[in-house]
Amino acid sequence: MNVFAVMDARSNVNGGKLMEESIRSILADPGILGDAAASLARDADIRLAGVSSMQIVQILMEVESRFEIEIPEDMIRPETFRSIGVIAEAVEVVVKQQSPVGKPPNGEPMDRASTAGTRLRAPGVEMTSRADESVLDGLRASLARLFAHEVDDHYTAPPVIARSVSERAGYPSSFPHLLGEVHGALPGSGTGPSDLVLTSAACHHLYPLISEEWRKELGCLSVEAACYRGEATAETGRLRSFRMYEIVRWGAPDDIAMWRHRALSIAESWLRDLGLSIERAAANDPFFGSAGRYLASAQQSEQLKWEMLADVDDGVNQAVASVNYHKDHFGEAFGLARPDGSVGHSACLAFGLDRLLLALKQRYGSQIPAWPETIRARLEL
Numbered sequence: 001m002n003v004f005a006v007m008d009a010r011s012n013v014n015g016g017k018l019m020e021e022s023i024r025s026i027l028a029d030p031g032i033l034g035d036a037a038a039s040l041a042r043d044a045d046i047r048l049a050g051v052s053s054m055q056i057v058q059i060l061m062e063v064e065s066r067f068e069i070e071i072p073e074d075m076i077r078p079e080t081f082r083s084i085g086v087i088a089e090a091v092e093v094v095v096k097q098q099s100p101v102g103k104p105p106n107g108e109p110m111d112r113a114s115t116a117g118t119r120l121r122a123p124g125v126e127m128t129s130r131a132d133e134s135v136l137d138g139l140r141a142s143l144a145r146l147f148a149h150e151v152d153d154h155y156t157a158p159p160v161i162a163r164s165v166s167e168r169a170g171y172p173s174s175f176p177h178l179l180g181e182v183h184g185a186l187p188g189s190g191t192g193p194s195d196l197v198l199t200s201a202a203c204h205h206l207y208p209l210i211s212e213e214w215r216k217e218l219g220c221l222s223v224e225a226a227c228y229r230g231e232a233t234a235e236t237g238r239l240r241s242f243r244m245y246e247i248v249r250w251g252a253p254d255d256i257a258m259w260r261h262r263a264l265s266i267a268e269s270w271l272r273d274l275g276l277s278i279e280r281a282a283a284n285d286p287f288f289g290s291a292g293r294y295l296a297s298a299q300q301s302e303q304l305k306w307e308m309l310a311d312v313d314d315g316v317n318q319a320v321a322s323v324n325y326h327k328d329h330f331g332e333a334f335g336l337a338r339p340d341g342s343v344g345h346s347a348c349l350a351f352g353l354d355r356l357l358l359a360l361k362q363r364y365g366s367q368i369p370a371w372p373e374t375i376r377a378r379l380e381l
């Protein structure tokens with residue numbers, strides 16, 4: 001759920017009737033009571049009306065998601081979920097007590113351990129509705145048009161990647177705190193870390209492909225992947241699972257150095273055409289440890305990474321896109337040989353699709369049908 005819907009839902013708290021209607025709308029889900037919810041009396045026993053235990057769990061999860069609350073353990077019992085009226089009263093009490101889950105004040109570190117056993121919604125893990133997804137489709141199509149003149153092919157990558165590729169990319173050593181691993185059954189017997197890790201950056205999927213014989217020339221590909229990063233905080237827009245759309249270009253050092261400047265200005269005007277106020281900033285990746293601090297400052301002083309920042313919430317300004325000039329880092333790691341035998345350079349332009357959606361909602365409101373006609377036309381909505 002996005003923050004605007006949460007705000008709408010939470011603002012219902014002071015109107016008891018509205019809260020009741022909100023709970024009724026949850027029960028009106030076709031998988032719970034459907035149309036019968038509309039005529040159910042406020043104090044009628046929902047179990048007698050045919051709501052099963054599993055459906056009560058579903059109601060509980062939806063209430064927590066919609067109001068960004070966690071129902072305390074001692075309230076998770078049948079009495080709390082007896083009737084629409086009782087649920088509405090309980091939710092009002094909890095909403096008044098709790099700040100929204102996943103939005104610690106000022107991005108304070110999230111204490112996952114203390115609530116891990118009871119939490120039904122993980123911070124930084126969000127779903128998108130059909131309407132949200134139509135915006136993302138519009139963004140994808142618009143980006144595909146924007147780079148159609150240079151992108152040779154587009155790939156959709158899975159949320160997992162070979163551990164060996166991630167290692168070659170240098171991710172586990174530079175960002176061990178962000179890496180997500182896949183555990184599972186091992187050949188033979190037992191369980192443990194598998195040969196896969198979660199995708200950390202969409203572009204990692206392309207380097208093995210680029211290194212193949214037929215890709216030796218200068219080229220350009222785009223890719224989208226669901227990425228995982230074990231972020232320490234969970235303010236709006238800082239997700240642990242998010243979609244990244246990237247354009248990756250490789251070739252001779254001079255070409256790539258020039259391309260990243262061009263990519264930056266193309267991306268900036270595209271974002272501005274969407275009506276977003278964009279700030280550009282030289283940036284660095286969050287490398288781990290003290291060696292990492294050095295890498296980060298080198299990256300910043302050499303201006304290898306530029307971010308384009310936009311407001312994704314009140315007072316929350318985040319990178320919605322970034323350009324990274326990798327120099328020969330991936331060329332060395334993956335053997336991106338140029339026709340003359342020299343090591344190829346690479347750069348990527350990455351868009352955070354989920355953050356773009358948040359930035360657009362921050363700019364135009366949560367009601368997508370009410371967005372300005374020009375923006376809706378641009379996104380084919």
Ligand code: ATP
Pocket residue numbers: 201202203229231237238239240242244246285307319320321322323324348349350351352353354355
């Ligand atoms: P590299 O090539 O150095 O591995 P990258 O360019 O592929 O990095 P980043 O620059 O770290 O990846 O991230 C790209 C974009 O993904 C960011 O500009 C942002 O929009 C989005 N993004 C990154 N982290 C998050 C997150 N935790 N939640 C939501 N979106 C994110």
Ligand code: ZN
Pocket residue numbers: 201202203204246324348349350
């Ligand atoms: Zn990248």
